[in-house]
Amino acid sequence: MRVTFLFFLSLIFVSSSYSNELNLFTSRHYPSDLILFKKFEEKTGIKVNVINAKSKVLEKRLLDEGSKSKGDVLFLADAGALYSAEEKGLFAKYNESRSLKLVPASLKNDYWVGVTKRARIIFYNPNLVNYNEIKNISYEDLSSKKWRKSIAIRQSNNIYNQSLVASILEHKGEDFTREWLKKLVKNFSRKPQGNDRAQILSVAAGESKLAIANTYYYALMLSGKKGDDQKKAAQKVEPIFPNQNDRGAHINISGAGILSYSPNKKNAQEFLEFLLTKEAQTNLCNSSFEFPIIQNVSTNKLINNIKNFKEDIYIDVSTYGKRQAQAFKLMKKAGWN
């Protein structure tokens, strides 16, 4: 009995605290991010504590902790996820000071700021598809009968797909999107499965003619970090940026904001400013192969090769969040598993 009691007692009184720190909730999981945070620590003396999980898990947890939360900054991949957190009142306004001003208006709002960006584009197999057939392709064209059973894409529960469909919803309306989705699903070359890389690999293997995937996966494969076979496979496909004759290719961001109950708001502001310095941008992008969000940042060759295209800046990225649940429902209804 005494042992049990002591055990309980020890459970209750063990706790720890730091003074100059920053608690970061992030859905990004690149080992190189951690190295970057160390640099921030060295520069400022602010210790960065990281908790890593999928964006919605973080969101739930912050909501549940409420005003008792120790979280300072929330760093999420996908604008939809940022919007969802904003809607629930998780973010406080940040000061648009210093480097934060450099971020284009469509990629930030009062509560969060884009840190890196990526495009969700089409990859094709030049052995199966002629460049001239595809050079003017748009997302809307993907529902054409011409591509029957030839498109590889991951599942509908993937947030990047939800954001893409949300952007179609915003541009074209619900009726168009419903019909478009129905035909698109018929064009799938296989049951949606795997990650973005798996879609590109499917095109490389000749199993599918087209794949829809984020730009950085392609660069990652070309870098050889995924092995020689994947590098060779990536060399068998070509990227094509859709909607270059009208609104431009679908852009999404990774972004961060200061949490409303943050106990260390000053540190949080400093951290955001740090993420948008050229040094941090180079670091973030060279390891994840995303695009920098500010101008004149030097990045490696693989990123530079795919960096020049027309981006869809007519849509505010936070729209993705507003329409994501609706998009997901339509996708499910269309039979997109």
Added chain:
Amino acid sequence: MNINLNQRVSDNSILFLSLFIIILILSPILTIFFENINQKSDYLNFFSSGEFRSYTMNSVVILIGVLLLTLFLGGVSAYLVSFYEFVGVNFFKYSLLMSFAIPPYIYAYTLSAFFENFGIAYSLVSFFSEDLSKTLIPKIEPLSGSIISLSLTLFGYVFILTRSTFLNQSRDLIEVGKSLGFNNIDTFLKIIIPTARPAIFIGLSLVAMETLSDFGTVSFFGVSTYTTGIYNSWFIFDDLKTANFLSLFLIFFILFFFGLESISRKNIKFFNSNNSFNKKNKKVILSGYKGFFAFFFCFFLFSTSFLFPLVLMVKWSFMNSSYLDLNQILQLNYNSIKLIFLSSIFIILTSLIVTFSGRVLKSKILSFFSSLSISGYAMPGIVVSVSIISLFSLIDSFLDMNLRGYFIGSIYGLIFGYSVRFYSISFNTIKTVYLKINKSIDESALLLGFNKLSILKNVHYPLLKKNLIFAFILISIEVIKELPITLILRPFNFETFSTSAFNLASNDLVEAAAIPSLFIVLWSSLLIFLSIKFFLIDKK
């Protein structure tokens, strides 16, 4: 008079402590019930919705696939190693248990990385001919991938339980059968199978429970099942109502298998109690192609379930050693060991208190509630996490306290979550021994003037000790592999092998996930090896 009064006070305090523990263990399940009653849900509508149908379809297809495959793999291998003598049989009868060391979601990572386009299988085959690789390499679909990953990591339940009844099966029965002129097939169909049936049911029920609560595998393959449905409705649609409802439904579904398991356990009692326990059946020596077939079957099973993921993880760990430095690896080890010790001690202590008071107090209320308390095992980790968060929110809002701050995102919350899930392991392990200890021992001790606590200390403890260690090992294996609870309830800067493997794998770094995965496998292998060596080796 005085002694009696003291006795009653201490009886009551043990009773209340036990009931408190049981309520603690049951509280997440009760929260789910409460949340469901509390909300007016349109159940009928939901039942008929397409989403619910697809969750059900996929869950049932995976369940049936896994049950059939584990029955086949576990049953055949157990039969072969129990009744026949062939090359390597002594190795296989233990090494097949090593499959327990591989969590299904880690198996899924290796399976898909191996067979994907331009994956490892491709590298191997295309070394000879690139054309061959197109025809030879099978495509792993989400459903088949989930079924294979779950079956090859769970068949051990059927194997171990079936094998133990085969071993304990009365030789007399088989002899009687032979004297009645039964041939081998008759013996198998009319004696071996019927007597092994309860054990097979227990094994399959455990497999069913694990399959239905699996989150890591189906979420990796992206199959819509109940667990991913809970996750989606909770996380993507912010629809706690549906999440709670699905959780409740899933719990009922799993409780069905749980009930089946309990009933089967009752049936198993009577042939365990006979005296031919230690007699060994004479094994038939298999030679020629039959011997080769038996060897090949077991070897194939051992290599696909254990060697295959292990070898791949070792390969990737060496290729990607830069992802984790030594410090991080040490930290992960430290975190996992800390969790193992804290949670096992807590779970073993609490379950010991409850089983002990159940035995000495003979309280009907207690025995009813303690039989309910083991149902925590039926709760998928993801449901446990959701309900623990809801529970503390409820308590805090009623009492205006901040229990959440203590439990959510802290080690204590993790220990609580593990206790809900793994309490039954310890409870059952202890209870099994208690059932074997004759109650007359307690009565004699009471007559000799021992009080109840000293009976625990001086009479029961020495008899229980070995099984307490066994319970510790079993809990450790579960804790080290556990994913959803750890993922959701853990503190800042706190990674375990499983969270680090899952995060790396879901961020497209499957190869980097090999290092933490490898450690899970090494630790569990060690623990399984210990339990085989000290607890499972055939009694001579």
